[in-house]
Amino acid sequence: MADSKSKTDYTLHVYFTRYSSWGSRVELILSYFHIPCDIKLYGMNNPAAAPPARFAKGLLPALQVGAEDEDFVIADSLAISEFLAEQHPELHLWPKDLKLRALARTAVAQMHSGFSEIRNTYATNFLGKYTGNIPLSESVTMEIRGMVELWSKARADTKKRLQELGEEDEGFLFGGFTIADAFFWPVLWRFRSYQLPLTGISEDGLKWMAKMWNDPTIKLQIQEYFRQARNPLSKIEKYEDIFRSNFDIEYGQFTEDWIFES
Template sequence: MTATLYIGNRNYSSWSLRGWLLVRLSGLEFQDQTIPLFTPDTKAQVLAVSPSGMVPCLHHGRVVTWDSMAIAEYLHEQFPQAGIWPRDPVQRAHARSISAEMHSGFADLRRAMPMDIHASKRGGTQSPEVQSNLRRIEQIWTDCRTRFGAGGEFLFGAWSGADCMYAPVVMRLHSNGVQMNVTTQQYVAAVRAQKDTAEWIAAARSDPWVIDWEAAARAGVAPVAQRK
């Protein structure tokens, strides 16, 4: 069966990064197709391939799966040996729980630090809400690395779906120069060096679209992508 993953701009689309890493981890052969986000034509183009009007969306033969968590579960069903979730039931439940928490939470962090992989921002005072999000992320990562991470550099030792779900947070922390504990800093470095993530980061450099998040925020308007 042929497989196509529809994604948004590599430099900015955090959910696309999650979906793309998950498909790579599964071992499924696929092609990706980018739909530029934050343009006047975005909604119509995405709706043509994704019922939710959002990316990522995976087309695998006759099966259409959208939303990163749904994609993770579909791939786990199709490729149970790929390591989307840990084999140990305790670890697997924990991995799913922290992934779901990422999926539904951390809204303040998302708003304050939109993913912009090749931005370089240093300093800045974070709101109490963002600080609370950061403390929780640090707690999750430190706990996983301490309890389950002995077999490798990632949350459950080996690279897994949970790491894919948190990869965009790694990008946010790195581009914003957020200082956290040693375990967290080591994890950030490991995720960025992971081969699939590193490939995505390199490809993001050639993203032809630019978004000025700060200008949009100052003007109180929705961000608009412009060609470089």
């Protein structure tokens, strides 16, 4: 793996990322931009794989900076992402263009603080697959529509801006892969896991989804989730078959050969 620094300066403390919407974002950023980092994985509510005591009362993910300074720890996925962007400006974790950078930050802020109905109704579980009569409340349906509109508008605004600049459009939300794509990565799982409707999404929005699912670096990250699943300590029971009392819904798991089809 290519290094952006000569040595590993960071340790990411995180719950097993096959369940962690917050942690998987940071892990994908580190992986995509080849930022060297030691990653320590922990089990949620599992004494056999619990995080160190100093992280027990805090929220994970947490990024420890420097092996010798245990007090230099950054919590919260957005704060960690911003720190990494500042530390590695040459990698362009945010878009280079001022306008696209502002649009990307706006989208990330919306994802970071909003869409609570989707978050609270549908637990994150990369392997989980639900079929049948998936519940869709009015408030959830509104958020799903807003999410789809956000993706479609991001791609439309980006295409227009990059054409004005005469620059290449790689097909990610704001051109090249950025923090914004990482922040929407876990919600793509939810759309897949729970068969959430994509009504109203633009053609370019669908192409972005395909770009994410088929990207070689992201596929490597997907392999990591399946490796974690082979470790019994990684299992979080409360995120498995969350509709188990609803006999109209069948629960299963995706396999590694699954392919996104629009």
